[in-house]
Amino acid sequence: MKNKAQTITARQGNRIMILEIFSAAAMFLPQIALKKSYHSGIIVVIIASVMTGIYLCITDCVAQGISIENILKKYRLAAIIYYVRFLLNGAFFYLCILYLTKKYLLPDKSSFLIGAPLILLAYLMNQGGLTKRGRVMEGIFWFVLLPMIFVLILSVTNLSWNELMVNGWKGREMFNGSILTFALMHPIELVWFYRGDMKDGAIHFRSFAGLMLLFLGVFVSTVGSLGKKLTMIDPEPVMSMAQGVAMPGGIMARLDLFLIAFWIVGVFCVFSGYLFYGNESIKHAFSKGRTAGLILSYGGIYAISPWIMTIFATWIRRYFSIFIYGNLIVGLVFPLILFMLWRKEKKDEKI
Numbered sequence: 001m002k003n004k005a006q007t008i009t010a011r012q013g014n015r016i017m018i019l020e021i022f023s024a025a026a027m028f029l030p031q032i033a034l035k036k037s038y039h040s041g042i043i044v045v046i047i048a049s050v051m052t053g054i055y056l057c058i059t060d061c062v063a064q065g066i067s068i069e070n071i072l073k074k075y076r077l078a079a080i081i082y083y084v085r086f087l088l089n090g091a092f093f094y095l096c097i098l099y100l101t102k103k104y105l106l107p108d109k110s111s112f113l114i115g116a117p118l119i120l121l122a123y124l125m126n127q128g129g130l131t132k133r134g135r136v137m138e139g140i141f142w143f144v145l146l147p148m149i150f151v152l153i154l155s156v157t158n159l160s161w162n163e164l165m166v167n168g169w170k171g172r173e174m175f176n177g178s179i180l181t182f183a184l185m186h187p188i189e190l191v192w193f194y195r196g197d198m199k200d201g202a203i204h205f206r207s208f209a210g211l212m213l214l215f216l217g218v219f220v221s222t223v224g225s226l227g228k229k230l231t232m233i234d235p236e237p238v239m240s241m242a243q244g245v246a247m248p249g250g251i252m253a254r255l256d257l258f259l260i261a262f263w264i265v266g267v268f269c270v271f272s273g274y275l276f277y278g279n280e281s282i283k284h285a286f287s288k289g290r291t292a293g294l295i296l297s298y299g300g301i302y303a304i305s306p307w308i309m310t311i312f313a314t315w316i317r318r319y320f321s322i323f324i325y326g327n328l329i330v331g332l333v334f335p336l337i338l339f340m341l342w343r344k345e346k347k348d349e350k351i
Contacts, residue, residue, distance in 0.1 A: 010201025023266030037177025
């Protein structure tokens with residue numbers, strides 16, 4: 001019998017999927033797509049999005065009707081691996097929020113002051129289980145995405161279509177670029193943690209199509225506005241693109257601030273998600289480890305905020321490609337193996 005606090009509707013599951021993947025990847029997408037495939041970046045975004053769609057279909061079929069709770073109770077080592085990995089990923093997205101907030105909104109505030117409400121809100125959001133988390137993310141879905149869509153539409157008047165032209169079809173370049181861009185979308189692995197608890201539907205094709213259009217919109221608007229060269233050297237090209245967008249009549253001069261405030265909410269969803277699923281892993285596998293897991297994750301990340309903003313940030317900048325490649329390999333293959341093993345053992349028990 002399913003735990004009622006661990007079930008969500010199909011609409012909530014689809015909205016969680018879009019928010020978590022888009023919010024995590026969009027900020028880095030233009031540079032990552034051009035890094036390995038400078039002459040055919042837009043094709044790389046399409047290929048990586050299709051790869052994401054294929055993986056979503058695989059996840060949807062394999063995880064249907066199987067709660068992650070059953071998997072982690074059986075494979076406790078997997079629960080520990082997930083907890084450690086998700087704590088590391090949570091620290092990365094916590095770093096993103098602190099960085100964006102200090103640079104664009106609250107430059108004079110300390111990381112402790114900025115981080116306190118983030119940790120508290122994440123804890124409160126996650127304490128009601130997957131059901132409460134699903135309701136919250138369903139409620140803020142358009143709150144996060146509409147400002148982004150609004151900026152993308154307004155940016156059309158500033159585009160240089162020559163910058164978006166495909167100037168070459170080098171197979172090796174496109175393959176490497178597609179894999180790296182697909183790796184950027186690694187939070188897709190979080191779908192394994194709620195697909196089995198979606199009670200009235202599946203991951204919809206229109207959700208995948210909407211996600212691909214959003215990624216294409218971000219790439220086209222950023223590269224078309226800034227050009228390829230500036231996109232590659234700008235620290236935050238998507239924010240720079242938003243700075244160049246103006247509303248008709250000059251109603252709002254700084255759309256980048258308008259966008260960043262909502263984007264922080266989106267990245268917060270990813271950050272809180274990693275903490276939630278990591279702690280759920282420990283809770284399912286070790287009934288007495290929940291409190292220790294909560295203290296270590298929420299309290300631990302907050303306590304080392306200055307370290308995250310300095311040493312950890314340096315490591316991430318230096319080894320970012322390794323970080324996302326590692327998440328791609330471990331995050332996407334590992335859960336597939338776990339679910340397939342569980343299905344095989346259940347099938348063998350019936351024989």
